[in-house]
Amino acid sequence: MNEFKKLSTVKLENVYNFCNPYDSEPLLLESSALKVVTDFTRRAPQLILKDVDIDHALYMMVNGHVRSKLVIDHDDTFLGVVNSRDLTGRKVLSMAQKLSQARSDLSVEDVMTCKSELHALPYSSVKSAKIGDIIETLKDIGQQHVLLVNKRGGLRGMISASDIARALHIPVNILQKAHSFKEVFAIIHAHEDMFAS
Structure with missing residues (x-):
């Protein structure tokens, strides 16, 4: 017996x-931050296993039209985040050299940003925040996205600079911040890669 109908x-x-876009409420920097949340209770997170090779990971992102994925192990434990820039930039080559491996032998785990380096906001604080507040937070932490955690400490969602830019039709430029001398070099090389393209 089918419970659905055509x-x-x-x-x-x-x-x-086309319908007038102003028939719905336009998004502004003053709009609720909830409007740009990728909420994992309504949409499954984009996940990738830590041991997927970087070429396959990039293929999955390109064909899935996503720029980042949450990295998990085989027990579904959250380990970090990998984005398409991690898979294509100088970071890949320097990691291959550091590990004395061929580029094609690198896995997502080798180039991901570990969860210890990421930032999160309590979901409850986002409920009363505005989109502009999230942009200021991303600028302050120097990262392209911020994760959201629920009261029990589980991952509830994510907000990314690229999602905000798409929703508001404005450029959102977040400059990476260095917290160590090593990170200064990594950021310089990442910016060289961007301008070389």
């Missing part, structure tokens, strides 16, 4: 225009 469709022959 819906009736309509013809498009007399449809010529």
Whole structure:
């Protein structure tokens, strides 16, 4: 017995225009930050296993139209985040050299950002925040995204600079911050890679 029913469709022959985008509330920096949250209770997080090789990981991201994935082990334990820039930039080559491995032998775990280096916000604080507050927070921490945790400490969601930029149709430039001398070099090399492309 099928509990679903088919819906009736309509013809498009007399449809010529798009609806006015102002029929819905436009998003502004003053809009609720909840409007740009990727909420894991409504949409499953983008996950990737730590031992996937970097070429396959990049293929998965490109074909899935995503820029980052949460890294897990085989027990579904959260380990960190990997983004497409991690998989294509100088970081890959320097890690291959450091580990004395071929680039093609590197895994997601080798180039990911570990959870100890990431920042999170309590989901409850985002409920009363504005999109502009999130941008200021991302600028302050120098990262492209911030994770959200629930009261019990579980991952509830994520907000990314790229999602905000797409939603508001504005550029959102977040400069990485260095917390050590080693990170200064990594950031310089990352910016060289961006301008070389």
